[in-house]
Amino acid sequence: MTAIDRCHAKTREWVCEAVRIIEADANRSADTHLLPFPLPPEWNVRLYLKDESTHPTGSLKHRLARSLFLYALCNGWIVEGTPVIEASSGSTAVSEAYFARLLGLPFIAVMPRTTSAGKVELIERQGGRCHFVDEPSQLYVESHRLAAELGGHFMDQFTHAERATDWRGNNNIAESIFEQMALEPHPEPEWIVVGAGTGGTSATIGRYIRYQRQRTRLAVVDPEHSVFFDAWRDSQPELTSCQGSRIEGIGRPRVEPSFVGQVIDRMIKVPDAASLATIRAVEPVLGRRVGGSTGTNLWGAFQIVAELRAADRAGSVVTLLCDGGDRYANTYYDDGWIAAQGLDLAPDKETVERFLSTGEWPA
Known part of the structure; x- marks a missing residue:
């Protein structure tokens, strides 16, 4: 088996375990x-x-965060060590920080500077880091920039929310x-x-x-x-x-x-x-x-x-x-x-x- 094959097998093993952890x-x-x-x-x-x-993270966004992580894992966008970045005003970031911590992944929330101190504290309590912007319109640009700079994955809830959840049931x-x-x-x-x-x-x-x-x-x-x-x-x-x-x-x-x-x-x-x-x-x-x-x-x-x-x-x-x-x-x-x-x-x-x-x- 080549080094590339071994790396691929290890990656698949990690992803399978990550999915199990979230489902558990x-x-x-x-x-x-x-x-x-x-x-x-x-x-x-x-x-x-x-x-x-x-929910364990206290809001409706817990469902979304779970679905987004499973979607990203199964699409091959997140592997072991991948930094996860999200544009969020708070609750989605709290929930995503929770799941990132479960998987041992770094998490950064890009959020308006006006976000309530209580939500910032909740994100940081889950092991996440908050990155603030002054203009809400800069959330997406800054999230993409951070993901590129860190070799991470921008979760992009605003694009993937409607497709990450199985609307037929489950x-x-x-x-x-x-x-x-x-x-x-x-x-x-x-x-x-x-x-x-x-x-x-x-x-x-x-x-x-x-x-x-x-x-x-x-x-x-x-x-x-x-x-x-x-x-x-x-x-x-x-x-x-x-x-x-x-x-x-x-x-x-x-x-x-x-x-x-x-x-x-x-x-x-x-x-x-x-x-x-x-x-x-x-x-x-x-x-x-x-x-x-x-x-x-x-x-x-x-x-x-x-x-x-x-x-x-x-x-x-x-x-x-x-x-x-x-x-x-x-x-x-x-x-x-x-x-x-x-x-x-x-x-x-x-x-x-x-x-x-x-x-x-x-x-």
């Missing part, structure tokens, strides 16, 4: 809970939260939702409501709904300064923005390759003040804090629940609890930070509280 980690992990949101039973509309905060989030809904009063949801960061989650759910021949419709909520909503509404995928999203994990200044608008039935634009007012309004209801992207999801879900009620239609709505609020103690739950952003949460908080007591939504 998944095998040790239970599925996430589907929690009923406490709405009055006489409304005849049920709302459920898929609680993705219970315990993806859509399959999990429908299995957990099976014994509920309205097992086939009228709507599933999600946000879009990479677009991978909405693509997976939208495809799965069609593949399973469900009547469920998919709504995607989009925060301020993100171009997804306008690009989808106006069929202009080339749209860009020079601003990043304040709601970490969702919203993008460009339409990412993983965003598949054709599987989306409806989009709802959500002001940042509304997202943050919502998480504060629901904290006493849930008995816990949730992140800003969950607030965006709930603002859209509440609006849809109110519309179903107004139409006298019974049914169910499902959305995602993307991560916990402890990561945002110094931002979304800090009154000083809110004031510095020039946001007034009071009117939108009143809208949510009125909905929770009456089931009505402003026209």
